[in-house]
Amino acid sequence: DVKVTQSSRYLVKRTGEKVFLECVQDMDHENMFWYRQDPGLGLRLIYFSYDVKMKEKGDIPEGYSVSREKKERFSLILESASTNQTSMYLCASSSPVPKGSGARETQYFGPGTRLLVL
Amino acid sequence: AQSVTQPDIHITVSEGASLELRCNYSYGATPYLFWYVQSPGQGLQLLLKYFSGDTLVQGIKGFEAEFKRSQSSFNLRKPSVHWSDAAEYFCAVGALGNAGNMLTFGGGTRLMVKP
Numbered sequence: 537d538v539k540v541t542q543s544s545r546y547l548v549k550r551t552g553e554k555v556f557l558e559c560v561q562d563m564d565h566e567n568m569f570w571y572r573q574d575p576g577l578g579l580r581l582i583y584f585s586y587d588v589k590m591k592e593k594g595d596i597p598e599g600y601s602v603s604r605e606k607k608e609r610f611s612l613i614l615e616s617a618s619t620n621q622t623s624m625y626l627c628a629s630s631s632p633v634p635k636g637s638g639a640r641e642t643q644y645f646g647p648g649t650r651l652l653v654l
Numbered sequence: 655a656q657s658v659t660q661p662d663i664h665i666t667v668s669e670g671a672s673l674e675l676r677c678n679y680s681y682g683a684t685p686y687l688f689w690y691v692q693s694p695g696q697g698l699q700l701l702l703k704y705f706s707g708d709t710l711v712q713g714i715k716g717f718e719a720e721f722k723r724s725q726s727s728f729n730l731r732k733p734s735v736h737w738s739d740a741a742e743y744f745c746a747v748g749a750l751g752n753a754g755n756m757l758t759f760g761g762g763t764r765l766m767v768k769p
Contacts, residue, residue, distance in 0.1 A: 540697070567754050576663065578744055578759035579698075586754075626697060632754050641754035645690075645698040 539563070540646035542627055547651045555614040557649050559627030566631055568610035569643065570594075570602060573624040585610055617653045625649045656681040656747045658760035666766040667735050675730040675763050677719075677745030686748035686755060687728040689719055692762075693741045701743075704728065715739070740767045 543558035559568065567586050571579040571594075581594030583602040591602050599621060603611045610629075614621055626648045630641040657680045667673055679685055686705050690698040702713025709721040719730045728745060742764045748755035 545695075576761050578658075578660075578761045579746075579757075580759075581756070584756075628698075630754055641748075642688075642700060642703060643755065643757060644700070647695075647697040 540627055540629055540644055542646040542649050544649050545647065547649060549617050549651065549653050551618060551653060553617050555617050557612040557625055559610045559646055560608050561629040562608065563629065563631065564607065565629035567629060567641065568604065569628040570610065570612045571626045571628065573626055579626060582612065619653050621651065622653045623651060625651060656749050656758045658745050658747050658758055660745055660760035660763045662763045664764045664766065666768060668768045669737050670734050673732045673735045675743050677728045677730065677760060678726050679728060679747045680726065681747050681749065687721060688746040688748065688757065689713065689730050690744045690746065691741045692744065698744065735767055737767045737769065740765055
């Protein structure tokens with residue numbers, strides 16, 4: 537079974553603090569993703585990475601950065617937390633499928649980190 | 655750009671009743687479609703996916719979904735709902751990007767089950 541773990545289930549931080557959210561996957565997946573989930577908006581992609589040290593912006597990267605120093609670990613960083621970053625953060629991973637197989641990757645999700653910024 | 659609409663924010667059904675959750679997508683090419691479920695306090699679990707072939711897809715927990723290209727829909731169904739199905743359900747469409755399948759999610763439908 538694919539296992540994606542996130543370092544904290546709940547976090548409470550103060551405005552202006554630097555916040556690190558950690559995600560680890562144990563399936564040697566190349567691709568990793570960070571989403572935030574807000575009521576009525578579904579999941580929105582913040583950043584993703586398709587290889588170690590590679591990262592790309594998603595739909596809502598403002599106020600966030602990421603780090604991928606090792607294949608299994610993908611960190612989301614809030615440089616200076618603000619109250620509008622209070623949300624549920626979900627990490628996911630996937631692995632490329634063989635070309636020509638007709639299949640497409642499936643993303644596997646972690647349990648989420650609920651962040652409250654006061 | 656692709657988009658997904660789940661028109662129903664909340665749905666309440668009685669235990670044992672049938673269920674249909676609606677999903678409409680917008681995408682210019684062949685869509686790759688997914689349904690995920692999120693139980694309270696949990697991450698997302700894949701219920702089923704459609705890539706090609708048979709338009710009626712079977713998933714886990716007794717769920718199925720039907721892809722209708724003419725209606726741009728991928729509705730999720732279950733013939734008899736159990737109390738444990740109470741959760742939030744997300745439809746997503748995938749588009750190929752640098753990290754493989756890049757997902758765009760709908761806003762979610764929260765399912766409540768009455769005893």
